Amino acid sequence: MSRTGRRPGDSGARRAILTAARSAFAANGFHAATIRAIASDAGVDPALVHHYFGSKEDLFAESIALPFRPADAAGIIMQHGLERAGEGAVRLFMSAWESQPTRDALLALLRGALTTEHGADALREFVGTALLVRIAAAMDIEDAEVRVALAAAHLVGVAVLRYVVGIEPLRAATVEELVVLVGPRLQSYFDG
Amino acid sequence: MSRTGRRPGDSGARRAILTAARSAFAANGFHAATIRAIASDAGVDPALVHHYFGSKEDLFAESIALPFRPADAAGIIMQHGLERAGEGAVRLFMSAWESQPTRDALLALLRGALTTEHGADALREFVGTALLVRIAAAMDIEDAEVRVALAAAHLVGVAVLRYVVGIEPLRAATVEELVVLVGPRLQSYFDG
Numbered sequence: 532m533s534r535t536g537r538r539p540g541d542s543g544a545r546r547a548i549l550t551a552a553r554s555a556f557a558a559n560g561f562h563a564a565t566i567r568a569i570a571s572d573a574g575v576d577p578a579l580v581h582h583y584f585g586s587k588e589d590l591f592a593e594s595i596a597l598p599f600r601p602a603d604a605a606g607i608i609m610q611h612g613l614e615r616a617g618e619g620a621v622r623l624f625m626s627a628w629e630s631q632p633t634r635d636a637l638l639a640l641l642r643g644a645l646t647t648e649h650g651a652d653a654l655r656e657f658v659g660t661a662l663l664v665r666i667a668a669a670m671d672i673e674d675a676e677v678r679v680a681l682a683a684a685h686l687v688g689v690a691v692l693r694y695v696v697g698i699e700p701l702r703a704a705t706v707e708e709l710v711v712l713v714g715p716r717l718q719s720y721f722d723g
Numbered sequence: 724m725s726r727t728g729r730r731p732g733d734s735g736a737r738r739a740i741l742t743a744a745r746s747a748f749a750a751n752g753f754h755a756a757t758i759r760a761i762a763s764d765a766g767v768d769p770a771l772v773h774h775y776f777g778s779k780e781d782l783f784a785e786s787i788a789l790p791f792r793p794a795d796a797a798g799i800i801m802q803h804g805l806e807r808a809g810e811g812a813v814r815l816f817m818s819a820w821e822s823q824p825t826r827d828a829l830l831a832l833l834r835g836a837l838t839t840e841h842g843a844d845a846l847r848e849f850v851g852t853a854l855l856v857r858i859a860a861a862m863d864i865e866d867a868e869v870r871v872a873l874a875a876a877h878l879v880g881v882a883v884l885r886y887v888v889g890i891e892p893l894r895a896a897t898v899e900e901l902v903v904l905v906g907p908r909l910q911s912y913f914d915g
Contacts, residue, residue: 542807564816578759593755634729637765637839639730640836641837641883641887644887644888645730645830645833645834645837645887646834647801651888651889652886654888655888655889658888658890659890659891660772662856663890675899676891677892677896678895678904679905680792680884680890680891680892680893681881681893681904681905681908683884683890684877684880684881684883684884684885684890685876685877685880685908686807686880687877687879687880687883687884688875688876688878688879688880688882688883689873689876689880690834690879691876691879691880692872692876692879693873693876693892695833695837695843696836696843696846696847697847697870697871698847698850698851698855698875698876699851699872699875700868700869700872701869701876707914709870712869712870712912713873715911716873716877716908719907719908719911720904720908
């Protein structure tokens with residue numbers, strides 16, 4: 532995550548930008564929201580938004596406290612090779628959900644997607660374009676897009692039953708237990 | 724689903740009971756909601772609720788237009804044996820979500836679970852007790868509860884990305900394509 536230019540005293544402007552960004556993405560979706568409108572809403576110059584947060588995609592990621600840059604996801608998942616990408620995907624996904632601020636932001640996103648069409652647009656456009664399409668492109672396998680989407684679906688379902696619904700065996704499981712159980716099923720999608 | 728005693732003219736009372744049931748489950752959870760309170764809210768005798776809908780569990784299932792009785796789920800999933808339960812689970816789950824009234828009710832349930840604690844209770848208590856625990860009990864495999872919960876998680880995630888978020892390759896897939904792709908991954912949970 533880009534932290535360039537962060538100084539004590541910046542935090543008010545940063546916070547105002549992140550708040551404006553969350554509203555704009557929820558109200559308009561990811562593609563239709565503009566840095567210009569977010570900057571105006573936060574009372575800062577658009578250049579400052581780019582200076583603090585880089586691209587719109589990185590701004591979205593920071594607005595939900597994602598603990599990695601979207602552009603880095605594929606590399607992190609495959610850091611031990613495609614043959615261990617199942618395990619890598621579980622670990623990366625859980626690293627986001629196990630952090631309380633990120634989890635709260637992800638739950639708010641999901642609530643938004645269930646409540647308004649633009650909320651669904653935001654999640655689809657961000658998850659689809661910034662994450663899944665890119666991860667699929669980095670994997671040299673047939674039908675990569677649908678396989679990566681199904682692996683993502685499995686992880687999303689684990690999050691819903693573990694953190695939202697609270698189904699007992701998933702609520703109680705450790706991350707390592709989930710890696711051992713879910714990893715091989717994701718791997719079987721990536722093995723083709 | 725029990726249709727005993729249904730006659731023309733019953734539909735007003737039936738509808739009132741289902742509406743009262745939906746509110747009661749959302750407001751109190753599944754266990755804490757009582758047939759007595761639902762009947763009182765609907766302005767009918769509790770005996771009529773039992774007469775129309777059978778058990779509280781069947782009432783819950785009808786209140787979300789579930790196209791099967793919860794007690795029948797395990798049998799339906801394993802109608803071609805445990806070795807084809809993966810395929811059976813995808814088909815049964817998709818039969819519910821592909822029906823528009825059921826899908827709307829399931830999305831309302833999920834929204835309730837994300838919005839209030841009692842909404843989450845209702846979903847957990849119903850899905851956990853009426854469905855997952857029973858399906859796990861019917862499967863003669865080790866760690867059945869966590870494996871069935873993870874298979875359910877995979878399916879829930881497919882529903883979220885297909886129907887809520889609208890991720891393209893999952894939105895466009897046919898049920899048969901999902902059976903072919905997802906079935907084997909669920910099967911590998913059931914194979915232990």
